[in-house]
Amino acid sequence: xxxxxxxxxxxxxxxxxxxxxxxxxxxxxxxxxxxxxxxxxxxxxxxxxxxxxxxxxxxxxxxxxxxxxxxxxxxxxxxxxxxxxx
Amino acid sequence: xxxxxxxxxxxxxxxxxxxxxxxxxxxxxxxxxxxxxxxxxxxxxxxxxxxxxxxxxxxxxxxxxxxxxxxxxxxxxxxxxxxxxxxxxxxxxxxxxxxxxxxxxxxxxxxxxxxxxxxxxxxxxxxxxxxxxxxxxxxxxxxxxxxxxxxxxxxxxxxxxxxxxxxxxxxxxxxxxxxxxxxxxxxxxxxxxxxxxxxxxxxxxxxxxxxxxxxxxxxxxxxxxxxxxxx
Numbered sequence: 001x002x003x004x005x006x007x008x009x010x011x012x013x014x015x016x017x018x019x020x021x022x023x024x025x026x027x028x029x030x031x032x033x034x035x036x037x038x039x040x041x042x043x044x045x046x047x048x049x050x051x052x053x054x055x056x057x058x059x060x061x062x063x064x065x066x067x068x069x070x071x072x073x074x075x076x077x078x079x080x081x082x083x084x085x086x
Numbered sequence: 087x088x089x090x091x092x093x094x095x096x097x098x099x100x101x102x103x104x105x106x107x108x109x110x111x112x113x114x115x116x117x118x119x120x121x122x123x124x125x126x127x128x129x130x131x132x133x134x135x136x137x138x139x140x141x142x143x144x145x146x147x148x149x150x151x152x153x154x155x156x157x158x159x160x161x162x163x164x165x166x167x168x169x170x171x172x173x174x175x176x177x178x179x180x181x182x183x184x185x186x187x188x189x190x191x192x193x194x195x196x197x198x199x200x201x202x203x204x205x206x207x208x209x210x211x212x213x214x215x216x217x218x219x220x221x222x223x224x225x226x227x228x229x230x231x232x233x234x235x236x237x238x239x240x241x242x243x244x245x246x247x248x249x250x251x252x253x254x255x256x257x258x259x260x261x262x263x264x265x266x267x268x269x270x271x272x273x274x275x276x277x278x279x280x281x282x283x284x285x286x287x288x289x290x291x292x293x294x295x296x297x298x299x300x301x302x303x304x305x306x307x308x309x310x311x312x313x314x315x316x317x
Contacts, residue, residue, distance in 0.1 A: 072155075075135070075136075076135075076136070076137060076138045079136040079137070080136075080137070082168050083166065083168045084168070
Protein backbone atom coordinates (compact mmCIF):
# COMPACT_ATOMS: atom_id res chain seq x y z
CA UNK A 1 0.00 0.00 0.00
CA UNK A 2 1.35 3.41 -0.90
CA UNK A 3 0.93 5.53 2.21
CA UNK A 4 2.19 8.67 0.51
CA UNK A 5 -0.77 8.82 -1.86
CA UNK A 6 -3.40 11.45 -1.12
CA UNK A 7 -6.63 10.55 0.62
CA UNK A 8 -8.89 11.94 -2.12
CA UNK A 9 -10.35 9.25 -4.39
CA UNK A 10 -7.88 6.79 -2.94
CA UNK A 11 -9.66 3.46 -2.93
CA UNK A 12 -6.72 1.36 -1.81
CA UNK A 13 -7.81 -1.25 0.69
CA UNK A 14 -11.48 -0.73 -0.14
CA UNK A 15 -12.96 -4.09 -1.08
CA UNK A 16 -16.22 -6.00 -0.90
CA UNK A 17 -15.57 -6.69 2.80
CA UNK A 18 -15.87 -2.99 3.67
CA UNK A 19 -19.28 -2.79 2.02
CA UNK A 20 -20.44 -6.06 3.59
CA UNK A 21 -19.60 -4.61 7.01
CA UNK A 22 -22.19 -1.88 6.41
CA UNK A 23 -25.02 -4.44 6.34
CA UNK A 24 -24.95 -5.52 10.02
CA UNK A 25 -24.50 -1.88 11.08
CA UNK A 26 -27.65 -0.90 9.19
CA UNK A 27 -29.72 -3.99 10.01
CA UNK A 28 -28.90 -4.47 13.72
CA UNK A 29 -30.78 -1.35 15.00
CA UNK A 30 -33.89 -2.49 13.11
CA UNK A 31 -33.67 -5.92 14.74
CA UNK A 32 -34.05 -4.20 18.10
CA UNK A 33 -36.54 -1.60 17.00
CA UNK A 34 -38.96 -3.57 14.84
CA UNK A 35 -40.22 -6.25 17.30
CA UNK A 36 -41.10 -3.62 19.92
CA UNK A 37 -42.59 -1.27 17.35
CA UNK A 38 -44.76 -4.03 15.87
CA UNK A 39 -46.01 -5.44 19.20
CA UNK A 40 -46.44 -2.19 21.11
CA UNK A 41 -45.95 1.07 19.26
CA UNK A 42 -43.41 3.36 17.65
CA UNK A 43 -42.18 4.80 20.97
CA UNK A 44 -41.58 1.36 22.56
CA UNK A 45 -39.22 0.57 19.69
CA UNK A 46 -37.28 3.77 20.18
CA UNK A 47 -37.17 3.22 23.96
CA UNK A 48 -35.76 -0.29 23.44
CA UNK A 49 -33.07 1.11 21.18
CA UNK A 50 -32.31 3.84 23.72
CA UNK A 51 -32.10 1.33 26.59
CA UNK A 52 -29.51 -0.72 24.73
CA UNK A 53 -27.49 2.44 24.15
CA UNK A 54 -27.59 3.40 27.85
CA UNK A 55 -26.64 -0.14 28.92
CA UNK A 56 -23.71 0.06 26.51
CA UNK A 57 -22.52 3.31 28.08
CA UNK A 58 -22.95 2.02 31.64
CA UNK A 59 -21.05 -1.20 30.99
CA UNK A 60 -18.44 0.44 28.79
CA UNK A 61 -15.55 -0.64 31.03
CA UNK A 62 -16.63 -4.27 31.14
CA UNK A 63 -17.18 -4.33 27.39
CA UNK A 64 -13.82 -2.70 26.77
CA UNK A 65 -12.13 -5.31 28.97
CA UNK A 66 -13.35 -8.05 26.64
CA UNK A 67 -11.53 -6.43 23.74
CA UNK A 68 -8.44 -5.66 25.81
CA UNK A 69 -8.23 -9.31 26.85
CA UNK A 70 -8.64 -10.41 23.25
CA UNK A 71 -5.72 -8.22 22.20
CA UNK A 72 -3.58 -9.53 25.08
CA UNK A 73 -4.45 -13.11 24.20
CA UNK A 74 -3.42 -12.63 20.58
CA UNK A 75 -0.39 -10.41 21.34
CA UNK A 76 2.16 -12.79 19.84
CA UNK A 77 0.26 -13.09 16.58
CA UNK A 78 -0.26 -9.33 16.45
CA UNK A 79 3.42 -8.56 17.02
CA UNK A 80 4.49 -11.11 14.43
CA UNK A 81 2.20 -9.60 11.80
CA UNK A 82 3.51 -6.17 12.75
CA UNK A 83 6.95 -7.46 11.83
CA UNK A 84 5.35 -8.73 8.61
CA UNK A 85 6.53 -12.27 9.12
CA UNK A 86 3.30 -13.76 7.79
CA UNK B 87 17.11 -7.90 38.14
CA UNK B 88 16.26 -9.98 35.10
CA UNK B 89 16.22 -13.74 35.29
CA UNK B 90 15.96 -16.17 32.41
CA UNK B 91 15.44 -19.83 33.33
CA UNK B 92 15.41 -22.95 31.18
CA UNK B 93 14.36 -20.90 28.19
CA UNK B 94 13.86 -22.77 24.95
CA UNK B 95 12.54 -21.76 21.56
CA UNK B 96 11.88 -24.36 18.95
CA UNK B 97 10.55 -24.04 15.42
CA UNK B 98 9.37 -27.58 14.69
CA UNK B 99 12.58 -29.64 15.02
CA UNK B 100 15.10 -26.80 15.01
CA UNK B 101 16.10 -25.44 18.42
CA UNK B 102 16.96 -21.78 17.91
CA UNK B 103 17.43 -20.83 21.54
CA UNK B 104 18.38 -22.80 24.62
CA UNK B 105 19.38 -20.80 27.68
CA UNK B 106 19.64 -22.69 30.97
CA UNK B 107 20.13 -19.72 33.29
CA UNK B 108 20.90 -16.05 32.79
CA UNK B 109 20.81 -13.47 35.53
CA UNK B 110 21.26 -9.77 34.87
CA UNK B 111 21.54 -7.61 37.99
CA UNK B 112 20.23 -4.05 38.16
CA UNK B 113 22.18 -1.27 36.45
CA UNK B 114 24.41 -3.71 34.62
CA UNK B 115 25.25 -2.97 31.02
CA UNK B 116 24.76 -6.33 29.41
CA UNK B 117 26.17 -6.98 25.97
CA UNK B 118 25.03 -9.76 23.68
CA UNK B 119 27.20 -10.78 20.76
CA UNK B 120 27.10 -13.58 18.25
CA UNK B 121 27.03 -14.21 14.53
CA UNK B 122 23.89 -13.89 12.40
CA UNK B 123 21.28 -16.43 13.40
CA UNK B 124 22.81 -17.02 16.82
CA UNK B 125 19.50 -16.06 18.46
CA UNK B 126 20.23 -12.59 19.82
CA UNK B 127 17.09 -10.94 18.50
CA UNK B 128 14.98 -14.00 19.32
CA UNK B 129 16.22 -13.87 22.91
CA UNK B 130 15.34 -10.17 23.16
CA UNK B 131 11.93 -10.74 21.61
CA UNK B 132 11.12 -13.53 24.07
CA UNK B 133 12.37 -11.40 26.96
CA UNK B 134 9.96 -8.68 25.83
CA UNK B 135 7.10 -11.16 25.35
CA UNK B 136 6.85 -10.44 21.64
CA UNK B 137 7.42 -14.09 20.77
CA UNK B 138 6.12 -17.08 22.68
CA UNK B 139 8.79 -19.27 24.27
CA UNK B 140 8.48 -23.02 23.76
CA UNK B 141 9.37 -23.60 27.41
CA UNK B 142 10.97 -21.77 30.30
CA UNK B 143 10.39 -18.27 31.53
CA UNK B 144 11.76 -14.76 31.77
CA UNK B 145 11.30 -12.69 34.91
CA UNK B 146 11.84 -8.95 35.31
CA UNK B 147 11.91 -7.95 38.97
CA UNK B 148 10.44 -11.33 39.91
CA UNK B 149 7.46 -11.04 37.57
CA UNK B 150 6.98 -13.45 34.67
CA UNK B 151 6.89 -11.25 31.56
CA UNK B 152 4.32 -13.44 29.80
CA UNK B 153 1.90 -13.31 32.72
CA UNK B 154 1.94 -9.68 33.81
CA UNK B 155 1.80 -6.23 32.28
CA UNK B 156 3.34 -4.02 34.97
CA UNK B 157 6.93 -4.47 33.81
CA UNK B 158 6.07 -2.75 30.52
CA UNK B 159 5.85 0.61 32.33
CA UNK B 160 9.47 0.41 33.43
CA UNK B 161 10.93 -1.24 30.35
CA UNK B 162 11.99 0.52 27.18
CA UNK B 163 12.99 -1.20 23.99
CA UNK B 164 13.94 -0.61 20.42
CA UNK B 165 14.53 -3.76 18.39
CA UNK B 166 13.44 -2.82 14.89
CA UNK B 167 11.59 -0.14 12.95
CA UNK B 168 8.29 -2.03 13.26
CA UNK B 169 8.18 -0.88 16.88
CA UNK B 170 7.64 2.70 15.68
CA UNK B 171 4.54 4.25 14.16
CA UNK B 172 6.07 5.03 10.78
CA UNK B 173 3.03 6.94 9.48
CA UNK B 174 3.67 9.74 12.01
CA UNK B 175 6.34 12.40 11.99
CA UNK B 176 8.95 12.12 14.72
CA UNK B 177 7.31 15.00 16.62
CA UNK B 178 3.86 13.39 16.44
CA UNK B 179 5.33 10.09 17.57
CA UNK B 180 7.01 11.63 20.62
CA UNK B 181 3.75 13.41 21.45
CA UNK B 182 1.86 10.11 21.25
CA UNK B 183 4.35 8.47 23.60
CA UNK B 184 4.23 11.46 25.93
CA UNK B 185 0.47 10.96 26.33
CA UNK B 186 0.85 7.21 26.83
CA UNK B 187 3.50 7.70 29.52
CA UNK B 188 1.54 10.56 31.08
CA UNK B 189 4.38 13.06 30.88
CA UNK B 190 4.07 16.82 30.63
CA UNK B 191 5.27 18.94 27.72
CA UNK B 192 8.15 20.09 29.91
CA UNK B 193 9.14 16.48 30.67
CA UNK B 194 9.23 15.69 26.97
CA UNK B 195 11.19 18.83 26.21
CA UNK B 196 13.70 17.93 28.91
CA UNK B 197 13.96 14.38 27.62
CA UNK B 198 14.52 15.39 24.00
CA UNK B 199 16.95 18.04 25.17
CA UNK B 200 19.37 15.30 26.13
CA UNK B 201 19.37 14.12 22.51
CA UNK B 202 20.01 17.50 20.86
CA UNK B 203 23.53 16.61 19.91
CA UNK B 204 22.61 13.03 18.97
CA UNK B 205 19.72 14.14 16.72
CA UNK B 206 21.96 16.61 14.93
CA UNK B 207 18.98 18.84 13.97
CA UNK B 208 17.51 16.22 11.69
CA UNK B 209 14.64 14.83 13.74
CA UNK B 210 12.78 17.33 15.90
CA UNK B 211 10.72 19.99 14.13
CA UNK B 212 10.95 18.32 10.73
CA UNK B 213 7.78 17.63 8.78
CA UNK B 214 8.97 14.26 7.58
CA UNK B 215 7.25 10.97 8.30
CA UNK B 216 9.33 8.41 10.15
CA UNK B 217 9.05 6.04 7.18
CA UNK B 218 10.75 8.65 4.97
CA UNK B 219 13.70 9.21 7.32
CA UNK B 220 17.06 7.59 6.63
CA UNK B 221 17.84 4.33 8.42
CA UNK B 222 20.16 6.04 10.86
CA UNK B 223 17.62 8.69 11.75
CA UNK B 224 14.89 6.08 12.23
CA UNK B 225 17.23 4.36 14.66
CA UNK B 226 17.79 7.63 16.53
CA UNK B 227 14.03 8.14 16.92
CA UNK B 228 13.69 4.59 18.22
CA UNK B 229 16.48 4.93 20.73
CA UNK B 230 15.12 8.23 22.07
CA UNK B 231 11.67 6.62 22.31
CA UNK B 232 13.04 3.59 24.17
CA UNK B 233 14.62 5.85 26.77
CA UNK B 234 11.43 7.81 27.38
CA UNK B 235 9.51 7.66 30.64
CA UNK B 236 12.48 6.89 32.91
CA UNK B 237 12.74 3.17 32.22
CA UNK B 238 14.64 0.87 34.56
CA UNK B 239 15.52 -1.59 31.83
CA UNK B 240 16.32 -0.74 28.21
CA UNK B 241 16.71 -3.25 25.38
CA UNK B 242 18.54 -2.12 22.27
CA UNK B 243 19.14 -4.37 19.27
CA UNK B 244 22.12 -3.32 17.14
CA UNK B 245 21.98 0.32 18.27
CA UNK B 246 25.19 1.26 16.46
CA UNK B 247 24.19 -0.15 13.11
CA UNK B 248 23.50 2.47 10.40
CA UNK B 249 24.72 5.34 12.58
CA UNK B 250 27.54 7.58 11.43
CA UNK B 251 30.75 7.47 13.49
CA UNK B 252 30.06 10.67 15.41
CA UNK B 253 26.55 9.52 16.26
CA UNK B 254 27.96 6.22 17.45
CA UNK B 255 30.27 8.04 19.84
CA UNK B 256 27.43 10.29 21.02
CA UNK B 257 25.23 7.27 21.62
CA UNK B 258 27.96 5.62 23.67
CA UNK B 259 28.20 8.75 25.77
CA UNK B 260 24.44 8.85 26.21
CA UNK B 261 24.26 5.24 27.36
CA UNK B 262 27.10 5.68 29.85
CA UNK B 263 25.49 8.85 31.16
CA UNK B 264 22.08 7.21 31.62
CA UNK B 265 23.68 4.30 33.42
CA UNK B 266 25.55 6.66 35.71
CA UNK B 267 22.70 9.00 36.59
CA UNK B 268 19.59 6.77 36.53
CA UNK B 269 20.94 3.28 37.24
CA UNK B 270 19.36 1.98 34.05
CA UNK B 271 19.98 -1.66 33.14
CA UNK B 272 21.00 -1.82 29.49
CA UNK B 273 20.77 -4.90 27.31
CA UNK B 274 22.57 -4.32 24.06
CA UNK B 275 23.19 -6.65 21.18
CA UNK B 276 25.82 -5.63 18.70
CA UNK B 277 28.24 -6.76 16.04
CA UNK B 278 30.54 -3.89 16.80
CA UNK B 279 32.96 -5.44 19.27
CA UNK B 280 34.86 -2.25 19.97
CA UNK B 281 31.79 -0.31 21.04
CA UNK B 282 30.17 -3.09 22.99
CA UNK B 283 33.31 -3.92 24.95
CA UNK B 284 33.76 -0.25 25.71
CA UNK B 285 30.36 0.30 27.31
CA UNK B 286 29.37 -3.11 28.66
CA UNK B 287 30.39 -4.55 32.02
CA UNK B 288 29.60 -8.02 30.85
CA UNK B 289 29.36 -9.71 27.48
CA UNK B 290 27.61 -12.94 26.68
CA UNK B 291 28.53 -14.81 23.54
CA UNK B 292 25.74 -16.67 21.82
CA UNK B 293 26.24 -19.44 19.28
CA UNK B 294 23.39 -21.43 17.74
CA UNK B 295 21.10 -20.36 20.55
CA UNK B 296 23.40 -21.36 23.37
CA UNK B 297 25.50 -19.27 25.70
CA UNK B 298 29.04 -20.39 25.04
CA UNK B 299 30.90 -17.69 26.92
CA UNK B 300 30.13 -15.20 29.68
CA UNK B 301 32.84 -12.56 29.88
CA UNK B 302 33.10 -10.26 32.87
CA UNK B 303 36.72 -9.22 32.80
CA UNK B 304 36.81 -5.96 30.87
CA UNK B 305 40.50 -6.06 30.08
CA UNK B 306 40.39 -9.49 28.46
CA UNK B 307 37.02 -9.13 26.72
CA UNK B 308 38.10 -7.72 23.41
CA UNK B 309 40.98 -10.13 22.95
CA UNK B 310 38.80 -13.13 23.72
CA UNK B 311 36.03 -11.99 21.40
CA UNK B 312 38.52 -11.25 18.65
CA UNK B 313 39.93 -14.74 19.02
CA UNK B 314 36.45 -16.26 18.75
CA UNK B 315 35.28 -14.26 15.75
CA UNK B 316 38.45 -14.66 13.72
CA UNK B 317 37.90 -18.39 14.24
